[in-house]
Amino acid sequence: MHARGHDRTPGRVTEAPQPAPPMSEARRAVAAARRIVVKVGSSSLTTAAGGLDQARLDALVDVIAERCARDTQLVLVSSGAIAAGLAPLGLGRRPRDLATQQAAASVGQLALAHAYAASFARHARTVGQVLLTADDVVRRAHYRNAQRTFSRLLALGTVPVVNENDTVATEEIRFGDNDRLAALVAHLVGAEALILLSDVDALYDGDPRRGDATRITEVNGESDVDGVRAGVAGASGLGTGGMASKLAAARLAASAGIPVLLAAASDAARALGPADVGTAFAVAGPRLSARRFWLGHAADVTGRLHLDDGAVAAVIGRRRSLLAAGITTVEGAFDAGDVVDLVDARGHVVARGVVAFDATELPALIGRSSHELAPEQRREVVHADDLVPLRRWHASR
Numbered sequence: 001m002h003a004r005g006h007d008r009t010p011g012r013v014t015e016a017p018q019p020a021p022p023m024s025e026a027r028r029a030v031a032a033a034r035r036i037v038v039k040v041g042s043s044s045l046t047t048a049a050g051g052l053d054q055a056r057l058d059a060l061v062d063v064i065a066e067r068c069a070r071d072t073q074l075v076l077v078s079s080g081a082i083a084a085g086l087a088p089l090g091l092g093r094r095p096r097d098l099a100t101q102q103a104a105a106s107v108g109q110l111a112l113a114h115a116y117a118a119s120f121a122r123h124a125r126t127v128g129q130v131l132l133t134a135d136d137v138v139r140r141a142h143y144r145n146a147q148r149t150f151s152r153l154l155a156l157g158t159v160p161v162v163n164e165n166d167t168v169a170t171e172e173i174r175f176g177d178n179d180r181l182a183a184l185v186a187h188l189v190g191a192e193a194l195i196l197l198s199d200v201d202a203l204y205d206g207d208p209r210r211g212d213a214t215r216i217t218e219v220n221g222e223s224d225v226d227g228v229r230a231g232v233a234g235a236s237g238l239g240t241g242g243m244a245s246k247l248a249a250a251r252l253a254a255s256a257g258i259p260v261l262l263a264a265a266s267d268a269a270r271a272l273g274p275a276d277v278g279t280a281f282a283v284a285g286p287r288l289s290a291r292r293f294w295l296g297h298a299a300d301v302t303g304r305l306h307l308d309d310g311a312v313a314a315v316i317g318r319r320r321s322l323l324a325a326g327i328t329t330v331e332g333a334f335d336a337g338d339v340v341d342l343v344d345a346r347g348h349v350v351a352r353g354v355v356a357f358d359a360t361e362l363p364a365l366i367g368r369s370s371h372e373l374a375p376e377q378r379r380e381v382v383h384a385d386d387l388v389p390l391r392r393w394h395a396s397r
């Protein structure tokens with residue numbers, strides 16, 4: 001079932017030409033998608049000296065504009081603000097401290113936005129800038145607000161250019177990597193595909209810079225990425241997440257019903273068409289509603305409820321509401337309406353949900369059946385409609 005590719009790193013092994021395999025479902029979905037999120041990393045937009053690489057940016061814009069002209073709405077998540085701010089500020093390399101990163105992002109984001117506006121103008125396309133902080137997806141009202149803005153921008157024919165609002169994001173509320181941001185945005189805008197463009201042409205079973213590595217062409221499930229060694233920092237020192245964050249983001253999107261293609265930015269033209277480049281991730285679950293996706297992947301979690309085995313079976317197996325009787329321990333300081341993790345007896349998070357009691361009220365109720373509780377306390381601790389089971393395929397945060 002799991003078709004793993006065996007393309008060697010270019011230049012290492014010479015192979016006889018093979019007939020092209022039939023295109024996978026994921027690749028067909030990417031080629032046919034009418035709404036796409038494309039994410040491009042810093043290393044694909046900047047020169048080694050630290051400035052913006054206008055020629056590469058223009059080449060990417062040409063490909064995107066061409067796809068938009070073919071009846072596709074496209075959101076571009078672009079990194080590169082910090083990298084683009086280095087040269088103008090006379091900084092030799094990416095700063096380590098947050099304040100200097102923010103100063104660089106402040107200068108660089110302006111340059112980046114200007115470069116995109118000028119480049120898309122060559123195709124008579126208007127761009128809109130959307131800078132997000134984690135708060136914009138963690139808070140339900142902000143999430144819906146962002147959804148409305150994107151929807152309007154797309155309806156008006158613009159290309160929203162998204163980045164994290166690095167200049168104001170504090171350490172605590174940073175997404176930290178734009179791969180995850182792109183996966184969240186893909187669900188938020190209802191994208192039919194996510195394309196992650198980088199300086200590497202595919203996912204390999206190990207970092208191709210470190211020696212012999214085998215390209216993985218299709219990921220149809222967990223077993224296809226078992227044992228993959230994904231590095232955490234890029235070769236250029238300009239990117240932040242490395243392949244590990246791309247893999248986590250691809251799993252996150254795929255688990256929420258969005259097919260993903262990971263490819264080189266230099267292959268963008270083929271990646272946006274029906275071509276056999278990069279690594280395609282098949283969807284690993286039904287498309288979640290915006291509310292369920294938000295609950296499972298974007299909301300801030302403020303506590304943990306530990307469940308006994310009977311409660312896990314009811315909540316996960318039979319999709320029932322969680323009652324006080326099945327809770328063994330309560331952790332955290334949360335209010336009714338906050339999001340909490342539901343944890344099984346082995347300590348694994350099995351679900352996430354909106355809790356109906358304050359943390360201070362619960363200890364007196366847990367382990368008790370409904371008939372032992374006062375009438376005003378006889379309600380579900382987490383209602384089934386406010387609860388999302390988490391699969392193994394769920395990306396770690």
Ligand SMILES: Nc1ncnc2c1ncn2[C@@H]1O[C@H](COP(=O)(O)OP(=O)(O)O)[C@@H](O)[C@H]1O
Binds near residue numbers: 041205209236
């Ligand atoms: N298993 C792997 N497969 C492919 N690339 C990997 C792997 N592990 C580490 N890498 C490295 O990850 C880098 C891409 O990450 P990064 O530089 O953060 O990209 P970007 O700036 O596009 O977000 C590549 O240069 C590649 O060398």
Ligand SMILES: N[C@@H](CCC(=O)OP(=O)(O)O)C(=O)O
Binds near residue numbers: 081105164177
């Ligand atoms: N928001 C940051 C980029 C963060 C990031 O994830 O970078 P990258 O690994 O290059 O996609 C910036 O614009 O510099």
